[in-house]
Amino acid sequence: MDGRQACATTTTTPPACPFCDQAPETINQILLGYVFARQVWLTILDHWDKPTWLPIMDASLMEWWTSVHPQPKLRKETWTVIALVAWMLWKHRNEVVFDGATPSTSELLRKIELEGQDWRAAGLLRKAGSLPIRVDEWASSE
Template sequence: EPKTIAHLMLGCVFSRQVWAVILKRWGKSEWIPSQDSLPADRWSTRLVPSSKWHDLSTGIILVWWTIWKHRNAIVFDGARPDVASVTHLIEAEGRLWWKAGLFKGLGLAVIFDFPTMGT
């Protein structure tokens, strides 16, 4: 199969395993995207109210960024594919992104078990 960005982020077995874990934690297992349907296209109009779209799109970027960094570690540093490590990094990085103010509402903050706003 060609190594396209869609394949890397959505289509390969590893990425689909990461998405399955993350979406299960988000309580949205049914949201697993196909390789032909990017999450941003699919989720923006059908599944997510506009008030939650910013946090969801930030969460999607977080997942993709972490998968990309892990891919680079595999290619350039000889790391082994590790779904548990990637999902842990997504949560850890998500907490840092929340502290930096990248998540605007409680959407993913609650899912990632961040402290509530104002504390």
């Protein structure tokens, strides 16, 4: 058995979203649609005073992302934070599916803040306020 065969026989993908156990799992569902993701996005968008940017339930990532229109001077920063949050939602999904972690918005928001510090140190985020709120405020919002 080669590596591809071993991977194919040992890796399973759940037939339904591991968070809601109802809808088929899709990238749009994971990053935008399920309640857990929407809570994370709402926390961030509320602080930015942009609750109207919250994606609709059946939004596709591409349609939603291109519908967000930040001020030109904030565009790169906004899109970088969106990429960061999407990346962290994906990683959290994998922790739940493969490591048996329990979904936690406060834990995910804390991890987003920590990863954001690394992105800032690497020059991907410029402003300290680009991640909308402090970790302790996120933890109290769950």
